[in-house]
Amino acid sequence: MGLLDWQSTELSPLYCHARQTHIIDYDGPPVFGLERPRPPKDIEQLDANAMKHAEALYLQQSLCSLYNTLTHHQNPRLYAALEFQQTTCYLLLLLARNLLIDGEATYLSQVAELEATWDTLPGAKSSAYPFSFLGKERQEMEADVEGVARGIEAMRSIRESIIRADQYEEALDALEQMKDQVIEEFASNEQEREVWQKEWPFGT
Known part of the structure; x- marks a missing residue:
């Protein structure tokens, strides 16, 4: 009797994993x-x-266009999924799916922007935009999104500082310096500084 390992097998709608070959x-x-x-x-x-x-770019794009055309004729469901990926509906589904990874700032910002295109969504033409955001709330959303981007960039710079095992001591020193820089950049008061110190994930 054989066993199949399905732990890494994703079950999701076609539009979540459809892509060009x-x-x-x-x-x-x-x-x-x-x-x-x-x-x-x-x-x-x-x-x-x-x-x-x-010329090389034109040939590559022509190949992509040919793939789209063949998919449209031979596999309409896949083509429809690829087309759906270019819609606002898909973007909102994708953001919601990654909510625990990216946080709610990006999602809320997209929901706020949805007001301008609400009438273009399927089934929404006869209904009013169901959300209401104050100007201050929108500013906070924009600040949060910017903070997320800055945080990701900060973590990327930290990751790039750790390269090889033979640079262990140098990496520890770099992390300690980066820790101070990150806390100085993102902590706005003493309480936030304490939280950063406590939750710093790199063990220094």
């Missing part, structure tokens, strides 16, 4: 829909290197 290996500007890409109008005026880059 990995074999295309395209990492340029997104190519959506069925519209065919076009080369730059001034491609003949570009220098040799820029022209080579533009």
Whole structure:
């Protein structure tokens, strides 16, 4: 009797994990829909290197467009899922799904911005926007989102400071210095300083 390990198997709607096939290996500007890409109008005026880059990008985008067209004809459900990923509805679902990772600041900010496009959402044309935010609340949301971005950048800089095992002592010193910088940057009073000191995750 064999056992299957399903712990790392994700069960989720198709629109959560639909993506362009990995074999295309395209990492340029997104190519959506069925519209065919076009080369730059001034491609003949570009220098040799820029022209080579533009031609390569055009060919890669053409391949992506071909994939979209084939998917549209041969696998409509997958194509619909890919199209849904470009909507506000999907963005809100994605943010809600990552709420425990990204926090509520980004989600609330997106909900507030939803007021401007509420009438364009499916099924919302006959209903009023159901949320109300004061100007002060919107400012706090913007500040929170900015704080999240700064926090992520701070953690990234800390992570980049720890490189190899032979740099252990140097890394400890860098972490200690970074700790003071982070607390100085984000703590606005003594109580917050104490919280940062207590919750600092790097053991220094």
